[in-house]
Amino acid sequence: MNRSELTFFLLGKKYGFDLKKMLKFVNDNQYWNEERIYNYQLAQLKKLINHIYTSVPYYHKVMEDIGMQPEDFKDIKDLKAFPVINKQTIRDNFDLFLAEDYKQYHPMQRSTGGTTGIPFKYFIDTYSWCLNWATKMRTFSWGNYTFGKDKIAVLKGGSMYRKGKYSPKTYLWNYLNNYYTIPIMNLTNEMMDIHFKQVKHKKIRYMRGYPSSIYTFANYLKSRLITYPMKSIFTTAEMLYPYQRKVIEDVFETGIIDAYGCGDGMAGANQCELRNKYHINIETSYMEILSLDYKNEVKPGDEGIIVVTSLHDYAMPFIRYAPGDMAIQGKGPCPCGRGLPVLEKIIGRSSDLFKLANGRILNGLSIPFEEWADKIEKFQLIQEEPDLIILKLIPKDNYTEKDESQIMDLLEYNAGEGIRIQIEKVKNLEFTSAGKFKYVISKVPQ
Numbered sequence: 234m235n236r237s238e239l240t241f242f243l244l245g246k247k248y249g250f251d252l253k254k255m256l257k258f259v260n261d262n263q264y265w266n267e268e269r270i271y272n273y274q275l276a277q278l279k280k281l282i283n284h285i286y287t288s289v290p291y292y293h294k295v296m297e298d299i300g301m302q303p304e305d306f307k308d309i310k311d312l313k314a315f316p317v318i319n320k321q322t323i324r325d326n327f328d329l330f331l332a333e334d335y336k337q338y339h340p341m342q343r344s345t346g347g348t349t350g351i352p353f354k355y356f357i358d359t360y361s362w363c364l365n366w367a368t369k370m371r372t373f374s375w376g377n378y379t380f381g382k383d384k385i386a387v388l389k390g391g392s393m394y395r396k397g398k399y400s401p402k403t404y405l406w407n408y409l410n411n412y413y414t415i416p417i418m419n420l421t422n423e424m425m426d427i428h429f430k431q432v433k434h435k436k437i438r439y440m441r442g443y444p445s446s447i448y449t450f451a452n453y454l455k456s457r458l459i460t461y462p463m464k465s466i467f468t469t470a471e472m473l474y475p476y477q478r479k480v481i482e483d484v485f486e487t488g489i490i491d492a493y494g495c496g497d498g499m500a501g502a503n504q505c506e507l508r509n510k511y512h513i514n515i516e517t518s519y520m521e522i523l524s525l526d527y528k529n530e531v532k533p534g535d536e537g538i539i540v541v542t543s544l545h546d547y548a549m550p551f552i553r554y555a556p557g558d559m560a561i562q563g564k565g566p567c568p569c570g571r572g573l574p575v576l577e578k579i580i581g582r583s584s585d586l587f588k589l590a591n592g593r594i595l596n597g598l599s600i601p602f603e604e605w606a607d608k609i610e611k612f613q614l615i616q617e618e619p620d621l622i623i624l625k626l627i628p629k630d631n632y633t634e635k636d637e638s639q640i641m642d643l644l645e646y647n648a649g650e651g652i653r654i655q656i657e658k659v660k661n662l663e664f665t666s667a668g669k670f671k672y673v674i675s676k677v678p679q
Protein backbone atom coordinates (compact mmCIF):
# COMPACT_ATOMS: atom_id res chain seq x y z
CA MET A 234 0.00 0.00 0.00
CA ASN A 235 1.54 3.36 -0.99
CA ARG A 236 1.00 6.58 0.98
CA SER A 237 -1.89 7.73 -1.21
CA GLU A 238 -3.74 4.44 -0.79
CA LEU A 239 -3.00 4.48 2.93
CA THR A 240 -4.49 7.98 3.33
CA PHE A 241 -7.51 6.85 1.45
CA PHE A 242 -7.86 3.72 3.52
CA LEU A 243 -7.61 5.65 6.81
CA LEU A 244 -10.12 8.23 5.62
CA GLY A 245 -12.58 5.45 4.87
CA LYS A 246 -12.00 3.86 8.28
CA LYS A 247 -12.77 7.17 9.97
CA TYR A 248 -16.16 7.40 8.29
CA GLY A 249 -17.02 3.71 8.43
CA PHE A 250 -16.54 2.45 4.92
CA ASP A 251 -13.94 0.34 3.20
CA LEU A 252 -12.16 2.10 0.39
CA LYS A 253 -10.33 -1.00 -0.77
CA LYS A 254 -13.70 -2.61 -1.40
CA MET A 255 -14.86 0.54 -3.14
CA LEU A 256 -11.92 0.42 -5.52
CA LYS A 257 -12.50 -3.24 -6.27
CA PHE A 258 -16.18 -2.45 -6.85
CA VAL A 259 -15.51 0.25 -9.46
CA ASN A 260 -12.86 -1.83 -11.17
CA ASP A 261 -15.15 -4.86 -11.44
CA ASN A 262 -18.23 -3.08 -12.66
CA GLN A 263 -16.62 -1.32 -15.61
CA TYR A 264 -17.42 -4.60 -17.42
CA TRP A 265 -21.03 -4.86 -16.23
CA ASN A 266 -23.70 -5.20 -18.89
CA GLU A 267 -26.58 -2.80 -19.43
CA GLU A 268 -29.02 -4.76 -17.30
CA ARG A 269 -26.73 -4.88 -14.29
CA ILE A 270 -25.99 -1.18 -14.56
CA TYR A 271 -29.72 -0.45 -14.80
CA ASN A 272 -30.52 -2.55 -11.74
CA TYR A 273 -27.73 -0.98 -9.71
CA GLN A 274 -28.80 2.57 -10.57
CA LEU A 275 -32.49 1.82 -10.03
CA ALA A 276 -31.78 0.42 -6.55
CA GLN A 277 -29.76 3.55 -5.65
CA LEU A 278 -32.45 5.85 -7.00
CA LYS A 279 -35.23 4.09 -5.07
CA LYS A 280 -33.32 4.62 -1.80
CA LEU A 281 -32.65 8.23 -2.70
CA ILE A 282 -36.26 9.00 -3.66
CA ASN A 283 -37.41 7.57 -0.37
CA HIS A 284 -34.92 9.78 1.47
CA ILE A 285 -35.78 13.01 -0.33
CA TYR A 286 -39.49 12.48 0.27
CA THR A 287 -39.06 12.04 4.00
CA SER A 288 -36.11 14.38 4.72
CA VAL A 289 -35.58 17.06 2.06
CA PRO A 290 -38.16 19.87 2.19
CA TYR A 291 -37.60 21.02 -1.40
CA TYR A 292 -38.20 17.55 -2.80
CA HIS A 293 -41.03 16.70 -0.45
CA LYS A 294 -42.91 19.59 -2.00
CA VAL A 295 -41.87 18.67 -5.56
CA MET A 296 -43.16 15.12 -5.03
CA GLU A 297 -46.40 16.40 -3.59
CA ASP A 298 -46.74 18.72 -6.60
CA ILE A 299 -46.15 15.95 -9.16
CA GLY A 300 -48.26 13.51 -7.19
CA MET A 301 -45.57 10.93 -6.53
CA GLN A 302 -45.15 8.76 -3.44
CA PRO A 303 -41.83 6.93 -2.94
CA GLU A 304 -43.46 3.58 -3.77
CA ASP A 305 -44.59 4.99 -7.15
CA PHE A 306 -40.99 5.15 -8.25
CA LYS A 307 -40.52 1.81 -10.05
CA ASP A 308 -38.48 2.55 -13.16
CA ILE A 309 -35.57 4.94 -13.89
CA LYS A 310 -37.89 6.54 -16.45
CA ASP A 311 -40.04 7.77 -13.53
CA LEU A 312 -37.27 10.27 -12.85
CA LYS A 313 -38.60 12.27 -15.81
CA ALA A 314 -41.47 13.50 -13.67
CA PHE A 315 -38.98 15.66 -11.73
CA PRO A 316 -38.22 19.16 -13.01
CA VAL A 317 -34.70 19.94 -14.23
CA ILE A 318 -32.89 22.24 -11.81
CA ASN A 319 -29.78 24.41 -12.15
CA LYS A 320 -27.43 26.46 -9.97
CA GLN A 321 -29.94 29.27 -9.67
CA THR A 322 -32.66 26.91 -8.39
CA ILE A 323 -30.29 25.75 -5.67
CA ARG A 324 -29.08 29.25 -4.77
CA ASP A 325 -32.68 30.41 -4.42
CA ASN A 326 -33.67 27.46 -2.21
CA PHE A 327 -30.40 26.57 -0.48
CA ASP A 328 -31.83 25.66 2.94
CA LEU A 329 -34.70 23.69 1.45
CA PHE A 330 -32.24 21.46 -0.43
CA LEU A 331 -30.53 20.41 2.81
CA ALA A 332 -31.78 17.17 4.32
CA GLU A 333 -33.05 17.51 7.88
CA ASP A 334 -30.46 14.94 9.00
CA TYR A 335 -27.70 16.29 6.71
CA LYS A 336 -24.97 16.31 9.36
CA GLN A 337 -24.94 12.54 9.67
CA TYR A 338 -23.56 12.24 6.12
CA HIS A 339 -20.37 14.15 7.06
CA PRO A 340 -21.01 16.75 4.37
CA MET A 341 -18.03 18.51 2.81
CA GLN A 342 -18.64 22.05 1.67
CA ARG A 343 -17.60 22.85 -1.87
CA SER A 344 -17.90 25.86 -4.12
CA THR A 345 -17.34 26.70 -7.75
CA GLY A 346 -16.79 30.05 -9.41
CA GLY A 347 -19.69 29.54 -11.78
CA THR A 348 -19.83 31.11 -15.22
CA THR A 349 -21.34 34.32 -13.93
CA GLY A 350 -18.63 34.74 -11.31
CA ILE A 351 -21.16 34.32 -8.48
CA PRO A 352 -19.78 31.57 -6.25
CA PHE A 353 -21.94 28.49 -6.07
CA LYS A 354 -21.92 26.65 -2.72
CA TYR A 355 -23.06 23.10 -2.12
CA PHE A 356 -22.44 20.07 0.09
CA ILE A 357 -21.35 16.59 -0.90
CA ASP A 358 -21.40 13.49 1.30
CA THR A 359 -17.99 12.14 2.28
CA TYR A 360 -19.03 8.72 0.97
CA SER A 361 -19.96 10.21 -2.39
CA TRP A 362 -16.67 12.11 -2.58
CA CYS A 363 -14.71 8.93 -1.86
CA LEU A 364 -16.62 6.87 -4.43
CA ASN A 365 -16.00 9.61 -6.96
CA TRP A 366 -12.30 9.53 -6.09
CA ALA A 367 -12.31 5.76 -6.64
CA THR A 368 -13.72 6.27 -10.14
CA LYS A 369 -10.94 8.79 -10.75
CA MET A 370 -8.37 6.21 -9.71
CA ARG A 371 -9.96 3.77 -12.14
CA THR A 372 -9.71 6.29 -14.98
CA PHE A 373 -6.09 7.04 -14.24
CA SER A 374 -5.36 3.33 -14.28
CA TRP A 375 -6.57 3.33 -17.91
CA GLY A 376 -3.48 5.43 -18.59
CA ASN A 377 -1.33 2.98 -16.57
CA TYR A 378 -0.87 5.51 -13.81
CA THR A 379 -1.11 4.48 -10.16
CA PHE A 380 -2.05 7.12 -7.62
CA GLY A 381 0.61 7.75 -5.03
CA LYS A 382 3.08 5.31 -6.59
CA ASP A 383 3.88 7.20 -9.79
CA LYS A 384 5.10 10.76 -9.64
CA ILE A 385 2.94 13.13 -11.68
CA ALA A 386 3.30 16.76 -12.75
CA VAL A 387 0.05 18.54 -11.94
CA LEU A 388 -0.58 21.89 -13.58
CA LYS A 389 -2.80 23.55 -11.03
CA GLY A 390 -4.97 26.59 -10.99
CA GLY A 391 -5.51 29.56 -8.82
CA SER A 392 -8.32 28.51 -6.51
CA MET A 393 -5.75 26.64 -4.40
CA TYR A 394 -2.94 29.08 -5.01
CA ARG A 395 -2.97 32.29 -3.02
CA LYS A 396 -0.23 34.91 -2.85
CA GLY A 397 2.28 32.59 -4.49
CA LYS A 398 1.65 29.77 -2.03
CA TYR A 399 -0.59 26.77 -1.60
CA SER A 400 -2.26 26.14 1.75
CA PRO A 401 -0.57 23.67 4.15
CA LYS A 402 -3.43 21.24 3.47
CA THR A 403 -2.73 21.40 -0.25
CA TYR A 404 0.99 20.82 0.38
CA LEU A 405 0.16 17.74 2.44
CA TRP A 406 -2.26 16.47 -0.21
CA ASN A 407 0.40 17.00 -2.89
CA TYR A 408 2.94 15.07 -0.84
CA LEU A 409 0.57 12.20 -0.09
CA ASN A 410 -0.32 11.83 -3.74
CA ASN A 411 3.24 12.26 -5.03
CA TYR A 412 2.38 15.36 -7.04
CA TYR A 413 4.87 17.80 -8.50
CA THR A 414 2.78 20.96 -8.88
CA ILE A 415 3.23 23.59 -11.56
CA PRO A 416 1.18 26.73 -10.75
CA ILE A 417 -0.40 27.80 -14.02
CA MET A 418 -0.99 31.42 -13.10
CA ASN A 419 2.71 31.97 -13.59
CA LEU A 420 3.65 30.06 -16.75
CA THR A 421 6.37 32.40 -18.01
CA ASN A 422 9.16 31.05 -20.22
CA GLU A 423 11.55 31.35 -17.30
CA MET A 424 9.25 29.36 -15.00
CA MET A 425 8.61 26.75 -17.67
CA ASP A 426 12.39 26.25 -17.99
CA ILE A 427 12.64 25.71 -14.24
CA HIS A 428 9.71 23.29 -14.17
CA PHE A 429 10.92 21.36 -17.17
CA LYS A 430 14.34 20.88 -15.52
CA GLN A 431 12.55 19.51 -12.44
CA VAL A 432 10.36 17.21 -14.53
CA LYS A 433 13.49 15.76 -16.16
CA HIS A 434 15.44 15.60 -12.91
CA LYS A 435 12.62 13.81 -11.08
CA LYS A 436 12.02 11.55 -14.10
CA ILE A 437 8.31 12.39 -14.12
CA ARG A 438 6.41 10.41 -16.76
CA TYR A 439 2.82 11.55 -16.16
CA MET A 440 1.14 14.91 -16.39
CA ARG A 441 -2.30 16.28 -15.70
CA GLY A 442 -4.08 19.62 -15.96
CA TYR A 443 -6.28 21.84 -18.11
CA PRO A 444 -5.71 21.47 -21.88
CA SER A 445 -4.87 25.19 -22.26
CA SER A 446 -2.08 25.11 -19.69
CA ILE A 447 -0.54 21.81 -20.82
CA TYR A 448 -0.72 23.16 -24.37
CA THR A 449 1.12 26.35 -23.31
CA PHE A 450 3.84 24.22 -21.72
CA ALA A 451 4.08 21.83 -24.70
CA ASN A 452 4.08 24.67 -27.20
CA TYR A 453 6.96 26.35 -25.40
CA LEU A 454 8.99 23.14 -25.46
CA LYS A 455 8.11 22.75 -29.16
CA SER A 456 9.44 26.25 -29.89
CA ARG A 457 12.73 25.14 -28.35
CA LEU A 458 12.65 21.90 -30.38
CA ILE A 459 12.42 19.80 -27.21
CA THR A 460 10.52 16.54 -26.94
CA TYR A 461 10.19 14.55 -23.74
CA PRO A 462 8.64 11.08 -23.42
CA MET A 463 5.71 10.86 -21.01
CA LYS A 464 3.71 7.69 -20.39
CA SER A 465 0.29 9.36 -20.18
CA ILE A 466 -1.25 12.83 -20.12
CA PHE A 467 -4.60 13.52 -18.48
CA THR A 468 -6.66 16.60 -19.29
CA THR A 469 -9.96 17.83 -17.91
CA ALA A 470 -12.35 20.76 -17.37
CA GLU A 471 -11.94 22.58 -20.67
CA MET A 472 -12.57 21.91 -24.33
CA LEU A 473 -9.60 19.95 -25.72
CA TYR A 474 -9.03 21.16 -29.26
CA PRO A 475 -7.53 18.82 -31.90
CA TYR A 476 -4.64 21.24 -32.52
CA GLN A 477 -3.80 21.23 -28.80
CA ARG A 478 -3.95 17.44 -28.70
CA LYS A 479 -1.54 17.27 -31.62
CA VAL A 480 1.11 19.58 -30.16
CA ILE A 481 0.88 17.99 -26.69
CA GLU A 482 1.05 14.45 -28.07
CA ASP A 483 3.97 15.29 -30.37
CA VAL A 484 6.04 16.98 -27.67
CA PHE A 485 5.38 14.39 -24.96
CA GLU A 486 5.34 11.44 -27.34
CA THR A 487 2.21 9.91 -25.85
CA GLY A 488 -1.57 10.11 -26.01
CA ILE A 489 -3.95 12.24 -23.98
CA ILE A 490 -6.76 10.76 -21.91
CA ASP A 491 -9.39 13.49 -21.59
CA ALA A 492 -12.04 13.58 -18.90
CA TYR A 493 -15.25 15.39 -18.06
CA GLY A 494 -15.96 16.03 -14.41
CA CYS A 495 -18.79 17.76 -12.64
CA GLY A 496 -18.13 18.01 -8.92
CA ASP A 497 -21.48 19.58 -8.10
CA GLY A 498 -23.33 16.61 -9.63
CA MET A 499 -20.71 14.00 -8.73
CA ALA A 500 -20.70 13.05 -12.40
CA GLY A 501 -17.83 12.11 -14.63
CA ALA A 502 -17.07 10.65 -18.03
CA ASN A 503 -13.62 9.62 -19.13
CA GLN A 504 -11.77 8.49 -22.18
CA CYS A 505 -10.08 5.10 -21.98
CA GLU A 506 -6.74 4.02 -23.43
CA LEU A 507 -8.32 4.16 -26.93
CA ARG A 508 -8.73 7.95 -26.43
CA ASN A 509 -12.00 8.18 -28.21
CA LYS A 510 -15.37 7.92 -26.45
CA TYR A 511 -16.10 9.11 -22.90
CA HIS A 512 -17.15 6.38 -20.44
CA ILE A 513 -19.75 7.54 -17.93
CA ASN A 514 -19.12 6.79 -14.24
CA ILE A 515 -22.34 4.90 -13.49
CA GLU A 516 -21.50 4.47 -9.80
CA THR A 517 -21.74 8.10 -8.75
CA SER A 518 -24.55 9.50 -10.86
CA TYR A 519 -27.27 8.85 -13.40
CA MET A 520 -26.75 10.94 -16.53
CA GLU A 521 -29.22 12.10 -19.19
CA ILE A 522 -28.46 14.04 -22.38
CA LEU A 523 -31.49 16.22 -23.06
CA SER A 524 -32.72 18.45 -25.87
CA LEU A 525 -32.34 22.22 -25.36
CA ASP A 526 -35.91 22.46 -24.01
CA TYR A 527 -35.19 19.59 -21.54
CA LYS A 528 -38.19 17.68 -22.89
CA ASN A 529 -36.58 14.64 -24.52
CA GLU A 530 -33.46 12.56 -24.44
CA VAL A 531 -31.49 13.27 -27.65
CA LYS A 532 -30.73 10.53 -30.18
CA PRO A 533 -27.29 8.87 -30.37
CA GLY A 534 -24.92 11.20 -32.20
CA ASP A 535 -26.92 14.34 -31.39
CA GLU A 536 -25.80 17.08 -29.05
CA GLY A 537 -27.67 17.94 -25.89
CA ILE A 538 -27.54 19.24 -22.34
CA ILE A 539 -25.98 17.10 -19.61
CA VAL A 540 -28.40 16.49 -16.72
CA VAL A 541 -27.21 14.48 -13.73
CA THR A 542 -28.66 12.90 -10.60
CA SER A 543 -26.05 12.17 -7.96
CA LEU A 544 -26.75 8.71 -6.54
CA HIS A 545 -25.04 8.99 -3.15
CA ASP A 546 -25.55 12.56 -2.00
CA TYR A 547 -27.97 12.48 0.87
CA ALA A 548 -27.01 15.67 2.72
CA MET A 549 -27.90 17.87 -0.24
CA PRO A 550 -29.48 15.80 -3.00
CA PHE A 551 -29.72 17.14 -6.54
CA ILE A 552 -32.23 15.38 -8.76
CA ARG A 553 -31.94 16.12 -12.49
CA TYR A 554 -29.38 18.88 -12.12
CA ALA A 555 -28.08 20.68 -15.22
CA PRO A 556 -24.54 21.90 -14.43
CA GLY A 557 -24.49 23.80 -17.73
CA ASP A 558 -22.46 21.39 -19.86
CA MET A 559 -23.17 19.86 -23.25
CA ALA A 560 -22.21 16.58 -24.87
CA ILE A 561 -22.85 14.42 -27.91
CA GLN A 562 -24.86 11.32 -27.00
CA GLY A 563 -22.95 8.05 -27.46
CA LYS A 564 -23.36 5.97 -30.60
CA GLY A 565 -22.72 2.36 -29.75
CA PRO A 566 -20.20 0.90 -27.30
CA CYS A 567 -16.47 1.64 -27.13
CA PRO A 568 -14.34 -1.06 -28.80
CA CYS A 569 -12.41 -1.47 -25.52
CA GLY A 570 -15.19 -3.80 -24.34
CA ARG A 571 -16.16 -1.89 -21.19
CA GLY A 572 -19.86 -1.90 -20.47
CA LEU A 573 -20.08 1.65 -19.16
CA PRO A 574 -22.37 3.81 -21.32
CA VAL A 575 -20.54 6.39 -23.42
CA LEU A 576 -20.68 9.93 -24.72
CA GLU A 577 -19.11 10.65 -28.10
CA LYS A 578 -17.72 14.00 -27.10
CA ILE A 579 -17.93 16.84 -24.58
CA ILE A 580 -18.73 20.04 -26.44
CA GLY A 581 -18.41 22.74 -23.85
CA ARG A 582 -20.80 24.65 -21.70
CA SER A 583 -24.33 25.63 -22.63
CA SER A 584 -23.41 29.17 -21.61
CA ASP A 585 -20.93 29.08 -24.50
CA LEU A 586 -23.82 29.04 -26.94
CA PHE A 587 -24.37 32.35 -28.66
CA LYS A 588 -28.06 33.05 -29.18
CA LEU A 589 -27.80 35.51 -32.05
CA ALA A 590 -30.12 38.36 -33.04
CA ASN A 591 -30.84 36.61 -36.35
CA GLY A 592 -32.24 33.57 -34.54
CA ARG A 593 -29.22 31.32 -35.01
CA ILE A 594 -27.64 29.45 -32.15
CA LEU A 595 -23.88 29.33 -32.57
CA ASN A 596 -21.61 27.07 -30.54
CA GLY A 597 -18.47 29.20 -30.37
CA LEU A 598 -16.34 26.18 -29.49
CA SER A 599 -17.25 24.44 -32.74
CA ILE A 600 -15.72 27.08 -35.03
CA PRO A 601 -12.69 25.42 -36.64
CA PHE A 602 -9.76 27.71 -35.81
CA GLU A 603 -7.33 24.78 -36.11
CA GLU A 604 -6.02 26.01 -39.42
CA TRP A 605 -4.46 29.00 -37.64
CA ALA A 606 -3.03 27.09 -34.70
CA ASP A 607 0.51 27.95 -35.83
CA LYS A 608 -0.28 31.61 -36.39
CA ILE A 609 -2.30 32.48 -33.32
CA GLU A 610 -0.96 32.21 -29.80
CA LYS A 611 -4.39 32.28 -28.17
CA PHE A 612 -7.89 33.45 -28.96
CA GLN A 613 -11.14 34.28 -27.25
CA LEU A 614 -14.53 34.65 -28.90
CA ILE A 615 -16.92 37.00 -27.14
CA GLN A 616 -20.57 37.66 -27.85
CA GLU A 617 -20.77 41.27 -26.75
CA GLU A 618 -24.34 41.94 -27.86
CA PRO A 619 -27.04 39.86 -29.59
CA ASP A 620 -25.70 41.08 -32.95
CA LEU A 621 -22.03 41.65 -32.12
CA ILE A 622 -19.23 39.07 -31.89
CA ILE A 623 -15.67 40.07 -31.07
CA LEU A 624 -12.70 37.79 -31.67
CA LYS A 625 -9.70 38.72 -29.53
CA LEU A 626 -6.48 37.08 -30.56
CA ILE A 627 -2.78 37.15 -29.79
CA PRO A 628 -1.12 36.92 -33.21
CA LYS A 629 2.22 35.25 -33.85
CA ASP A 630 4.81 36.89 -36.15
CA ASN A 631 3.62 34.94 -39.19
CA TYR A 632 -0.01 36.08 -38.87
CA THR A 633 -0.97 38.04 -42.00
CA GLU A 634 -3.76 40.25 -43.36
CA LYS A 635 -4.83 37.31 -45.50
CA ASP A 636 -5.33 35.15 -42.38
CA GLU A 637 -7.43 37.89 -40.86
CA SER A 638 -9.72 38.14 -43.86
CA GLN A 639 -10.10 34.35 -44.01
CA ILE A 640 -11.01 34.25 -40.31
CA MET A 641 -13.47 37.07 -40.88
CA ASP A 642 -15.12 35.06 -43.70
CA LEU A 643 -15.32 32.00 -41.47
CA LEU A 644 -16.97 33.93 -38.66
CA GLU A 645 -19.40 35.72 -40.96
CA TYR A 646 -20.37 32.42 -42.54
CA ASN A 647 -21.00 30.82 -39.13
CA ALA A 648 -22.84 33.78 -37.63
CA GLY A 649 -25.02 34.50 -40.66
CA GLU A 650 -26.86 37.62 -41.82
CA GLY A 651 -26.95 40.82 -39.81
CA ILE A 652 -24.30 39.93 -37.21
CA ARG A 653 -21.36 42.32 -36.80
CA ILE A 654 -17.93 40.74 -36.41
CA GLN A 655 -14.86 42.50 -35.05
CA ILE A 656 -11.35 41.12 -34.77
CA GLU A 657 -9.05 42.68 -32.17
CA LYS A 658 -5.36 41.89 -31.86
CA VAL A 659 -4.31 41.91 -28.20
CA LYS A 660 -1.15 41.24 -26.19
CA ASN A 661 -2.69 39.24 -23.37
CA LEU A 662 -5.81 37.24 -22.55
CA GLU A 663 -6.83 36.58 -18.95
CA PHE A 664 -7.50 33.30 -17.19
CA THR A 665 -10.50 32.92 -14.86
CA SER A 666 -9.75 33.11 -11.13
CA ALA A 667 -9.46 29.30 -11.04
CA GLY A 668 -6.85 29.37 -13.81
CA LYS A 669 -9.09 27.94 -16.51
CA PHE A 670 -9.09 29.60 -19.86
CA LYS A 671 -12.40 30.48 -21.48
CA TYR A 672 -12.23 30.33 -25.27
CA VAL A 673 -15.80 31.48 -25.54
CA ILE A 674 -17.72 34.02 -23.49
CA SER A 675 -21.26 35.25 -23.97
CA LYS A 676 -22.12 38.52 -22.27
CA VAL A 677 -25.71 38.31 -23.46
CA PRO A 678 -28.12 37.14 -20.74
CA GLN A 679 -29.41 33.68 -21.63
Ligand SMILES: [Zn+2]
Nearest residue numbers: 505507567569
Ligand atom coordinates in the same frame (compact mmCIF):
# COMPACT_ATOMS: atom_id res chain seq x y z
ZN1 LIG B 1 -13.21 2.46 -24.10
